[in-house]
Amino acid sequence: MDSSRRYCRYLRGKNAYGTTEGGDKPFLNFDPATTTYWCLRTMGPVGPDSQPAHIAACGNEKRNCFTAAKVKNEE
Amino acid sequence: MANPNKKKIVLPVAPDTKAHAPVKHLYSKKVKLPYGVPGHGLTEMEREVSIDEPPALPINDELNVIGKRTRRVDAVYKVTGAAKYSADIQLPGMLFGKFLRSPHPHARIKSLNVSAARQYPGVHAVHVLSMEPGGSVERESGHDAPAETYNIDQLPLLRYVGQPIAAVAAESQYIANEAAKLIKVEYETKPFVLELDKARRKGAPIVFEKKVKDEGNEGDVGVEAADEQEGNLRGPSTGSFLGGPRGDVEKGFAEADFVVEGEFRTQVQTHCALETHGVVADWKPDMLTVYASTQNTAGVRDDLAELFDLPKSKVRVITEYMGGGFGAKFGAGHFGVMATELSRKTGRPVKLMLDREEEHLSAGNRPNSHQMLKIGVKNDGKLTAIDLTSYGTAGVGLGAGVGRVAQDLYECPNFRQAQYDVFTHAGPGAAFRAPGNVQGIFSLEQLIDQAAERLGMDPVKYRDIIDKHEVRKLQRAKGAEVFGWKYKKPGSDPGPIKRGFGMAQGHWTRFINLNSSATVRINKDGSVEVMSSVQDIGTGTKTILAQVVAEELGLMAEDITVKIGDTIYPDGPGSGGSVTAGSITPAVRNAAYKAKMELLGQVAGAWDVEIDSLEVKNGEVYSKTDSSKKMSFGEATKKMRTNQILATASRPDDYGGFEIGNGIGYGRLGSVQFAEVLVDTETGFIKVERVVAAHSCGRPLNPMQVESQINGGVIMGIGYALYEDRILDLNTGHMVNANLDQYKLPYSREIPKIEPVIIEHYGAFSSTDASGIGEPANVPTAGAIANAVYNAIGVRLYELPMSPQKVLAALGVS
Structure with missing residues (x-):
């Protein structure tokens, strides 16, 4: 199973070392203290449910705005 | 000097090794490469590399183009104004966008009426940002997809001055600016907190009431995600890819002959790239084209494809020239998404460039910090313990740490750190040129100087x-x-x-960044092109790519046409983290080498000589063993069997592999x-x-x-x-x-x-x-x-x- 599928499909991140994370790229979480996250649906650091976009909270499938990643045969 | 053969770092949690296992090669070869610093014990390092890799490059002194002071290939275009930046793009029928932004640091929207704005002459569309129905609750399983319409409960809770609410698209920037003011909003203001220290106190207005559980927090590398939250305080982060705490800090301080310590504060620094954030979005039935001021064309494409449910092949992002970016120009941005929404609604291109005020308020910043740093020192100068606690605010965002310099710059057996994020009602932070490290060095290097002074x-x-x-x-x-x-x-x-x-x-x-690919094309007329989606954010990427191709093909930098900053070409890396030169230039050289070998193969056939007897240098193709066999590069390309030779290559793993x-x-x-x-x-x-x-x-x-x-x-x-x-x-x-x-x-x-x-x-x-x-x-x-x-x-x-x-x-x- 692709590890990125545990996270909402709309979560994105950028670590301090220049790499974007999320979508078809893994969440690397090299340095939690300097990694920023955003939600594609708001294009801000807050999800559409008004809570922070973050690798922890956006891995919660019960979160109101959580949207599972597409699997290949759905595309 | 870096030791590429040293033991790999052991992380506190084992990484998912399947995600980044080293590549195995069917055929490999050994090459000897320069290793060290010329004039200071330069030696050679033997590496086993793929058979496809080009020969080792000698040091710069022995090269013709690489390592030489070379004028930018686009210098004339820039100084004459011929270079077209995103803000310069003009398309037929183009509309102009303008945001309505929150005037309050914390407020709920009680009512919103866009009718006056919609009816204003010259306005073509208004788009209001909507949120999730039901807000921040956990739902039962099997929920429906997000609703397409919004009601007042779906309008965003406002948490900083400058937060986007809605935008209009109109026939001129002036009309758009005026119409945005006509959107009528009734606000219910709420208590807010702006200061780092006050936000940490009990009873401070809360930025985010925690209503969603954190799960799935280990990431792929395996570092804890620092997701504990109490009030506005989140964290601490205690580890990174460099590892977690080490040794026994209390014992280290007990062993110290003296201690230097200090409490340091750094401010919020905003992004001031001369070109503001912004795009021109052009939604057509067959293709979405976006001209973006971005550090990552491929990333903007991927964001928009995901959000608008388009195949990546139907989204094209172009950044021909870019007026600076320092870490905040990754992703499509709220302006990029909004411009695309407005273009989709109107069927016309929409330009949405932030003005300078918006740039300060909502385009990211370097978070502030409050650092408590303590270092134990022996009388012989050696460090015995380092203890760091930091607080920082990225406003409504996260990522306000102070980097890993205290952890890694100096040898010290005992180390611990606790880096906290503090939410405030202010614009979100973003990556900013060496995130965290700049803040951390301000404190660390002052204490190291204090230790030197104590030691005399x-x-x-x-x-x-x-x-x-x-x-x-x-x-x-x-x-x-x-x-x-x-x-x-x-x-x-x-x-x-x-x-x-x-x-x-x-x-x-x-x-x-291994997502770094390039194509080199040799044309029958002797012209040469290098193509990649990698963007030149003002650093001179176009020029170094031209130099690398020119060196490989025996030409000069000005002989190479560089076509980059467009996702119709192979994916290049995002330009952040100082990764661009190290990521894309090996791919470019490898592609140029493959194209050269194809050309030489055809010439060798024509001359009936062995391919490895041929050389390309100073604009000529010649035989190293037969001086009668020589022609210009242009003459050689005229003998090509086809009109073009095309070669594509991607960045391989580092020779010797990666650290983790x-x-x-x-x-x-x-x-x-x-x-x-x-x-x-x-x-x-x-x-x-x-x-x-x-x-x-x-x-x-x-x-x-x-x-x-x-x-x-x-x-x-x-x-x-x-x-x-x-x-x-x-x-x-x-x-x-x-x-x-x-x-x-x-x-x-x-x-x-x-x-x-x-x-x-x-x-x-x-x-x-x-x-x-x-x-x-x-x-x-x-x-x-x-x-x-x-x-x-x-x-x-x-x-x-x-x-x-x-x-x-x-x-x-x-």
Whole structure:
């Protein structure tokens, strides 16, 4: 199973070392203290449910705005 | 010097090794590459590499184009105004967008009416940002997809001044600006908190009531995600890819002969790229085309494809020229998404460029920090313990840590850290040129200087004892020589204007983005093109790509046409983390090598000679063994069997592999800077007179551009040290200096003489062995200036920016 599928499909991140994370790229979480996250649906650091976009909270499938990643045969 | 064969770092949690297992090659070969620093024990390193890799490049002295001071290939276009930036794009029928933004730092929208705006002559569309129905609750399983319509409960809760609410698209910028004001909004304001210290207190207005559980938090590398939250406080983060706490800190302090400690504060620095964030979005039935001011064309494409449910092949992002980016121009951005929404609604292209005020408010910033740092030291200078606690606010965002310099710059057996994020009702932070490290160096390097003073040692010589990094040692030696370093007693100048000398150093991780591909095309008319989606954000990427191809094909840089910044070409890396040169240039060289070998194969066939007897150099193709067989490059290409030779290559793993996978390379990029300042003790003004900046970036591909990057890093560091400061009105939450007048950047009169010192350093990592320089150039500057100010006045400043007011307060004369 692709590890990125545990996270909402709309979560994105950028670590301090220049790499974007999320979508078809893994969440690397090299340095939690300097990694920023955003939600594609708001294009801000807050999800559409008004809570922070973050690798922890956006891995919660019960979160109101959580949207599972597409699997290949759905595309 | 970096040891590529050293043991891999062991993380606190085992990484998912399947995600970044090393590539195995069917056929490999051994090559010997330059290793070390010319003039300082340069040697060779043998590597086993794929059979497809080109031969080892010798050091720069033995090359014709790479390593030479080369004028930018686009210099004429830039200075004549022919270069077209995103803001310059004009398309037929194009509309102009304008946001309505929150005027309150914390408010709920009670009502919103867009009818007056919609009816305003010249307005074509209004789009309102909607949120999730039901808000922040956990739902039962099997929920429906988000609703397409919105009601008042779906309007965003406003948490900072400048937060986007809605936008209009109109036939002119003036009409759009006027119409945005006509959107009627009734707000219910709420208590807010702006200050870092107040936000940490019990009873402070809460930015996010935690209503969603955190799960799935380990990430792929396996570092904890620092997701504990109480009130506005989130964290701490105690580890990174460099590991977690080590040793026994209390025991380390007990073993110390003395302790140096301090409490440091740094300010919020906003992004001031000359070109603001923005796009022109053009939604057509068959293709979405976006002209973006971005550091990552491929990333913008991917974001928009995901959000609008389009195949990546139906989204094209173009960044032909780009007016600067320092980490905040990744992703489509709220402006990119909004412009696309408006273009989809209207069927017309929409330009949405932020103005300078919006840029300050909502386009990201370097978070502030409050750092408590304590270091135990033995009388022989060795460090016994380091203990760091930091708080920082990225406003409504996260990522306000202070980097890993305390963890990794100096050898110390006992270390622990706790880095906390604090939410406030302010605009979100974003990555900003060496995120965290710039803040961290300001405190670490001042304490290291304090330790040197306690030991009665010269700060440069003291660092030779505690820092075993061989390249930084060379940088200290060369930098001190150029600077004419001679340590003087702090505050010893007579008179009110006092001169001071200081130094500081830093490091930056070598990071490689493997999503870095390029195509080289040789045409029958002798012209050559290199193509990739990688963007030139103003650093000179176009020029180094031309140099690399030219070197491989025996041509000159101006012979190569560089076509980059467009996602119709192979994916290039995002330009952040100082990864661009180290990521894309090996792919480019490998593609050029493949194209060259195809050309030589065809020539060898025509001449009936062995391919390895042929050489391409100085614009000629010739036989090394038969002097009668020689022709110009153009004549050779005329003999091609087809009109074009095309070759594509991607960035392979580092030769020797990665430190922990996922592109983290062995070895840190070192940097050492020396500063000379004048401090007027009557007015408090600090003038930086001179900076000597010693840096390494692997193989310097174009020394002139490396110097340019160093100049930019130092100038930005001076702004951070002395001038830049986001000031929020504590009564309204508004930024009072959201412009480039009161938000002070260094202008020409404040820019000192800057003398770059480049250490040519070979690590045998790739076919070009280049690394980046953007971040390392910015890391030590504020620390060096702070140490120089102390040297001048004999009183240490613990808070940035070091304004006249703070200098006078420190001197006790305010």
